[in-house]
Amino acid sequence: MLNICNVGKIYGKNVVAVDDVTLNLEGGVVGLVGHNGAGKTSLMQMIATLTRPTSGQILFNGQDIVANPDAIRRRLGYLPQDFGVYPNLSALEFVQYFAALKGVSDPKRPAQVLEMVNLHGQAARQASTFSGGMRRRLGIAQALLNDPDILIVDEPTAGLDPEERQRFRHLLSEIGFRKLVIVSTHIVSDIEGMASSLAIMRAGKLVSHGTLDSFIAKARGQVWSATVRAQDYEALSQNVKVLQARRHDAGVSLRIAHPSIPCSGAVEVEPTLEESLMAPVQELTA
Template identity: 40%
Template sequence: MYNIELRNISKCYKNGVVALDNISFNVKNGVFGLLGHNGAGKTTLLKALVTVLKPDSGSIKVCGYDLKSQGDEVRKRIGYLPQELSMYPSLSVFDFVNYMAQIKGVYDKNQVNIALQQVEMLEFSKRKIGQLSGGMKRRVGIAQALVGNPEILVLDEPTSGLDPEERVRFRGILSRFAKDDKTIILSTHIIEDVYQVCEELAVLRKGRLFYAGASADLINHVEGKIKVIKIDNENQLFDIQKQAVVISTTYASKGLTVRIVDKNMNFPGAESVSATLEDAYVYCMGGKNDA
């Protein structure tokens, strides 16, 4: 059984921008990645999922509850971290998470301590939010989403702006939470985060669903087609771009190294390397130039 079922979700804003165009996919237990450029519709989709925004058409079921008719049941089961969140700076860490817990109907202060423990913020519980670093604030944001042990965790760009150490810590938190038959939807444009923790993912492009399924299957799309070519100058790079999708370019003291998806096998002599999720994602998005 799927924990989240989205069917034909569409949303068009008043200014005519089609944010979501007939999106359908299912999400089961575990960490589910939502990938896409800025403006692809990820945040709009998540807002619809947490009942903050009403889609124009389509249906969403969360844990078997219909979002339209049983919104409160859905909200009771979801923990949410918005993309941009500036928490109340005058409150202490404990008070803020406790406030959010009480709004969710969780009045046991022990639950607040458990959530803070999960994100390794218990020792800072008396510190004011305004005195925390960016990474610590993010952890408090995750703690408020975790409080009350929700069945679904919806995280919108939770790692943006975090240093590598904080991102590793964050992935650890997610993995531990997902172990207990929970569902996490992780929206990001940092491929590494998805690669490390997500078994399944969806890729949105300009409001449309480009791919939904296992991460491994997405990689299989480009397996055997990823090649590395060493060239002398940028003129050669322009020639390559005409024949293949360029994933990345590395400038060295002598020449350039270009990583490409050689879909039509135009470069049989080039060195073949194993594909990564980033290769598959950039290929889906139309290559480096279009990305």
């Protein structure tokens, strides 16, 4: 479906935002993970044809979207990180407005997408009164108006409370059953329960791509649980990567990433996805 071939993006004379990225994607939810400034948003904007690559190709169903951007624009939904609403429009009027902009001729479609994101009961309510999570769902509604094959969502849970984050993750997971959903985030827990694969970016480069299970499998044997005396903790932490530390009466309970047993009494444990990405083996390029 989507083939990103040796894509690079340079701003100005020498600011490299994306560096020779190659990535082939089909269906499901793909988590695009990396720290702020890793190049995630620049890559997504190129896929959405908002900016052009400096080098390389992006193909959608075999068509070059740089040479022919309309090939993907008709089949694309995009929700940027900063998504505003028009204060004087109701939720239904808002999606009707975007339907007109996108050339969606079916008059029933705006109401349908509001139902898909569970906002049909709020259709007459002014969008400016919505909570952060409701606004994000309204943003997804407008992105789904043209029944896209690819949905791109940038930092979808930023600023949401825990309940809204969970609801939003579930919504994206359901959409991923039928579409290709690309979700950019630097918070691994946001995509742990919904992504079918991860693409990890660092300093503009794609450093690894695989299923969630493959990342966890690579980290097995490198994540440990241990309890140490409080006075021993500081010395140990200088030599190992401490993932979690919790003080209590018996000492300090630790989870540690290390390629071999880090201290006396340490027990190998099953890594979480977030711990897997911090284990030493994951620092190698795919």
